[in-house]
Amino acid sequence: MTGIEKKIRSSSAHSPSDNLKKKAKGRPLANDGNVRERILKAAREVFILHSFKAASTRMIAKQAGVEHPMIHYYFGSKEKLFYAMAETIYNETLPVQEAWFDGLERMSLHEGFSLFIDRMLNYTMKTPDALRIAALNAVNIGDIEEIPGFRFILMSMAAMRRIMEEKLKLRGPNREIEMFIYCFFSIMISFVGARSCQAQILNMNPLDEKYRAWVKDASMTLFYPWFKKILIGQ
Amino acid sequence: MTGIEKKIRSSSAHSPSDNLKKKAKGRPLANDGNVRERILKAAREVFILHSFKAASTRMIAKQAGVEHPMIHYYFGSKEKLFYAMAETIYNETLPVQEAWFDGLERMSLHEGFSLFIDRMLNYTMKTPDALRIAALNAVNIGDIEEIPGFRFILMSMAAMRRIMEEKLKLRGPNREIEMFIYCFFSIMISFVGARSCQAQILNMNPLDEKYRAWVKDASMTLFYPWFKKILIGQ
DNA sequence: ATTTTTATTTACCGATCGGTAAATACTAAA
DNA sequence: TTTAGTATTTACCGATCGGTAAATAAAAAT
Known part of the structure; x- marks a missing residue:
């Protein structure tokens, strides 16, 4: 049995952890x-x-x-590919998300929140990948982890909460912030991640500026009063 | 050609429109x-x-x-079955939706809106079919009408707008009401239609009273200020 | 040039899909 | 009982799925 094993070739490249120091004789990195x-x-x-x-x-x-x-x-496997892709997107989204909050603390509440929404829409309307993939897959879940990279959505929301608490100097356990962020993500997953459907309901082109303006208007109307309440409550 | 046709059996029952008066000789309604x-x-x-x-x-x-x-x-076909099912749900949901508004005009704004949310959650948490099916299918749409019964979602939203305008005595073109209803549907499709996922993110049981309470809290916080603004603006 | 190892393709497996044709079971009319 | 017509099942079609084994192409080491 062991005698056979040492003759078997690895036959796959997706786990480069093995044979790390074993000098390759054949065709190391041709492609x-x-x-x-x-x-x-x-x-x-x-x-x-x-x-x-x-x-x-x-x-x-x-x-x-x-x-x-x-x-x-x-x-x-398809599953591991999806996971790798989700991780890629998460790593590239994280610093972008953080930059949305830059300098907001020096502005008025309304001005700052408006700028935040603009930055967020600027990015997600051009690169909706994360929200789109969340929208496509979040629905089907019976048991979590049926979708391989689902944890990255949770990590993304947790990161945003941390950033908000840091940059906006929020304190305490504050279940309201969690609720706020959760509602915000839900709306953005719908309006940006599922925009091809949503825009059609509104009889608009999802790529048109008109739809973006509608989303901004709706987001401000929905979330600014709540945002104000949270920050004034400090 | 015509001679052959009259010999062909219908071989399917899904269009009872033909042979309406032709007295059946065989096995009319055995099952x-x-x-x-x-x-x-x-x-x-x-x-x-x-x-x-x-x-x-x-x-x-x-x-x-x-x-x-x-x-x-x-x-x-599977498509026609889906359409028939969607129509069934639409017809059964319509009067229910209308009843959610009964008597609200005789209450305070806050009391009335709270009761509306309670009624809506009482029904949709027990019978989430419409919202669930909307959540499952709304995302995948590239071209509308890829989902056979998609028009019923639009009709449902239009009906709710009509009911609101009638029962709450709203007037004018009022794009804001359209926006309000659209955001409200989006949130409900997420929170009720995709509750198995959403509740797991919140670390709750989607069937537990605790999750329902969370949804009510979030809905009130998000929509009551807007609702108030719309009605006071009259 | 030969060998060794890697990269890529070809050909397959069993499972499932929507849909259809034909065979069969069933029941009411004649 | 026979017959005519309906209801239901069986057996299939071509297509697609995730995944695998084996054959092959390619390149570095010998």
Whole structure:
């Protein structure tokens, strides 16, 4: 049994942890190493259009210009690919989210909140990936963790709460802040993440400035009074 | 051609419009006529758990205790079955929705709005079908009408607007009412229609009273100030 | 040039999908 | 009882799914 094992080739590349120091004799890095990245990018493009279940590895492979077994070669499974993509998006979104709050403390409440919404819409309307993927997948959950990278949504919300508490100098346990952030995320997932549907209901083009203006108007009307109440309550 | 046609049996029952007066000789209504209803009921149970695309006629047939071709026999296609189910739900929801507003005009603004939310949650938490199906399917839309019965969501929102304008004596074009109702539907689709996910984020049981209380609290905080502004603006 | 290792493709597996045709079970009219 | 017509099931179709094994292409090390 052990005698056979040492003859077996690894036959997959998605766990580079093994054979770390074992000097490779064969063909170490012939390809530009961009196939993995191309698959990740393609995965993102496909998972923006289809839920985790509805998307297929064949769609993603086609989008990346490779055959679908390459996905299993580099990532092991559709699930692990989704997780890797979700982690990528989370890591790239985190600093952006933090920057939305820069300098708000030196402005009036209304001016500051308005600027925050503008910054947020500027980014998410151009790069709606995170909100879109959240919208597509959050609904189907029976048991959490059915969607592989679902924890990143929770981490994103927790991060935003931390940033708000830090930058806006909020104190205490403050269940109201949690509620505020949660409602805010829900609305943004609907209005930005599901904009292709939402805009159609309003008879607008989701990419048009008119729809963006509608979303800003609605967000301000819904959340500014609450935001004011939270900050004045300090 | 015509000679052949008159020999062909209808071979399906989903369009009873033809042969209306032609006296049937064979087996008119042997079955209790409940198979169609059983399929409709099963469809509702399945379409609450899975999106239109993710649900399968085989799931529905199994739930109804029949073989899956019966669905095509009675409804013609999965699409037409979904449409029939959506219409059923719409017709049963309409009067309920109207009753939520009964007598509110004789109460204080806060008392009235609070009662409205309670009535709405009492019903939708027990019968979340409409909101759940909206949540499951609204996201996937690229082109509207990809989801067969999508128009019923629009009709439901339009009906609510009409009822509000009538019962609360609102006048004018009032784009703000449209915006209010639209935001309200979005939140309810999230909090009730996708409660299995939402409650898990809050670390609650979606069927527990605690979650219901959270939703009511959030709804009041979000919408009461706006509601007040709309009515006082009259 | 040969060997060794990696990267990629081809060909398949079993499962499931929506849908259909044909066979069959059933029941009421003749 | 026969017959005609309906209700239901069985068996299939082509397509797609996630995943795997094996064949093949490619390149570095020998």
